[in-house]
Amino acid sequence: MGRPSRKDEILQAALACFSEHGVDATTIEMIRDRSGASIGSLYHHFGNKERIIAALYLEGVGGYARLLEAGFATADSAEACIKLLVACYIDWVSANPDWARFILHSRGRVEASELGGQLRDANRLHHGRIEEALRPYREAGAFREMPRDCFVSVVIGPAQDFTRNWLAGRTRTTLADCRELFMQVAWDAVRSR
Template identity: 40%
Template sequence: MNAIKPTIDRKSAILSAALAVFSEKGIAAATIDDIRQRSQASVGSIYHHFGTKEGIAAALFMQGLDDYWTQLIERTREAADAERAIRAMIETHLVWVTSHPELARFLFSRRQAVAPEHDHAVRAQTAGYFKTLLDLLKPWFKQGILRRLPAELYGPLLLGPAQELARHWLSGRVTIDPRVAIDELAGAAWRSLAADPSRSW
């Protein structure tokens, strides 16, 4: 255990440093040496754990996805009914973004952040998480509480408006705290997916 923990700490330090450097300089302009200086890791350690700057960016992206989706799925799983589940998704999304703005900006910059050789793994991981999320909603689909739609529509209907608000907030185009819009956006998502939005389930 003692041998594993320093390795985990070193990798985490490198990823934290990389996020700070990417945020300050941009991904393209950042260098391995920038990350080395910020993390105080050796070049050998960086290459051992991640290989290249692109490997660091991909690992950071995967770490961000893991944290975001784990929270989203856990909160949805805890919901007692379909309406609370949808609200939990919107609330978790906006709270996560506002709590991790630098990491959220990095995830939103996917085309710049993820090199082609890592894109398939990122897509597969995201698809797996989204399938898990939809599986949690299946009982309410079967009961006729939620509408059955093509799977490709659920993401935009559930998180599209919240995602758009988050993007504008992260870029500074809006100053409203996204968390104040949770009720409004959760209500809109519920009305778009509920078979009968006016009915109390």
């Protein structure tokens, strides 16, 4: 893997500052100092702190989406696809806990920002890819009947709830220890009987 770009270095520095000091308390100067970038470079790549926040959010959710897309390329059944949704979510959060905390607490801020449209577009694209991967199995009757807008919440909801508690330090069980359980719970919740 090559050297991270200046933009990536700035985003990682911002994440470290947000994790250490909080989003509101972090200044652009703190990000500059942590990244070693010049103010000109920060403004060239992002323009302001709100754009850094949005870019960091979009890159984080994009990481999960890329992990999921790679998995869909080899998933060969309805069960594998559903379990993949949960496995990728848990794996990404386990590997990126600070980023996951940031995402959980920053969605509303990004949605309300000038880059909220980019987030909505990214979400539409992501959910469209999930729908496309699941379509053949849905058409074959592999899933129980339920409103479409409930489906992903039913699949990922239990894992997402536990993950929030894990990220907040309120669980004794690790994500890795309950990964298989949540994958099976998701499949059991949506498979046709």
